[in-house]
Amino acid sequence: MNLQAVFAQSDLVGKAVAVLLLLMSIASWVVILWKAWMLRRAGGDVVRGVAAFWQAPSLSEAAARVGGLDRGGLVLPLIQATQAPAGGTLASAGDRAQQLTRVLRDALHAVMGRLTFGQVLLATIGSTAPFVGLLGTVWGIYHALTGIAGTNQISIDKVAGPVGEALIMTAAGLAVAIPAVLAYNWFGRVIGRIEAELEGFARDLRELLANH
Numbered sequence: 001m002n003l004q005a006v007f008a009q010s011d012l013v014g015k016a017v018a019v020l021l022l023l024m025s026i027a028s029w030v031v032i033l034w035k036a037w038m039l040r041r042a043g044g045d046v047v048r049g050v051a052a053f054w055q056a057p058s059l060s061e062a063a064a065r066v067g068g069l070d071r072g073g074l075v076l077p078l079i080q081a082t083q084a085p086a087g088g089t090l091a092s093a094g095d096r097a098q099q100l101t102r103v104l105r106d107a108l109h110a111v112m113g114r115l116t117f118g119q120v121l122l123a124t125i126g127s128t129a130p131f132v133g134l135l136g137t138v139w140g141i142y143h144a145l146t147g148i149a150g151t152n153q154i155s156i157d158k159v160a161g162p163v164g165e166a167l168i169m170t171a172a173g174l175a176v177a178i179p180a181v182l183a184y185n186w187f188g189r190v191i192g193r194i195e196a197e198l199e200g201f202a203r204d205l206r207e208l209l210a211n212h
Helices: 003-008 012-055 057-069 078-082 096-115 121-151 155-210
Strands: none
Touching: 012 057, 012 121, 012 155, 057 078, 078 096, 078 155, 096 155, 121 155
């Protein structure tokens, strides 16, 4: 029993389910590999970028140093957001602390949007792939039993083969879902650590510049 045999014996609905599972698997693994590479690089860049910032003698020098280390653009946007807004606008209204709170919050949201990109896809695949596989199994069993009934020669041997092959679709759905769920949870913990580092840096940056 294998997926190729199930695919060959399936009708249009069964083939559509198999193709959908294949596409979901490809999409999830592309996201998993890309995010694993991106987050591994981002974690080190944030730590080095924050350290380089505090070791710089001035804000302009700090931005230049961080720019050379921040390959993912996670720390530098926070620094760039602290530039004074143009006068005569609502963005310049209020005291400096209020302005910094607003711009740093917006910059942090934008950075986190890049870090969490792909998480929704992994969560969706992890939660729906088992049901897609179950749908393929149910439809495959129905299709197999209908075909057997038409032969008027029903026996346990004739039922076990097609039903067993149809059950492979459930296993295929789980095989697609499990890596997506594991990756989603792991990436969530890594993103949480990076987010805590960035939030701490944004808070310290606000306190530093609010008094200048």
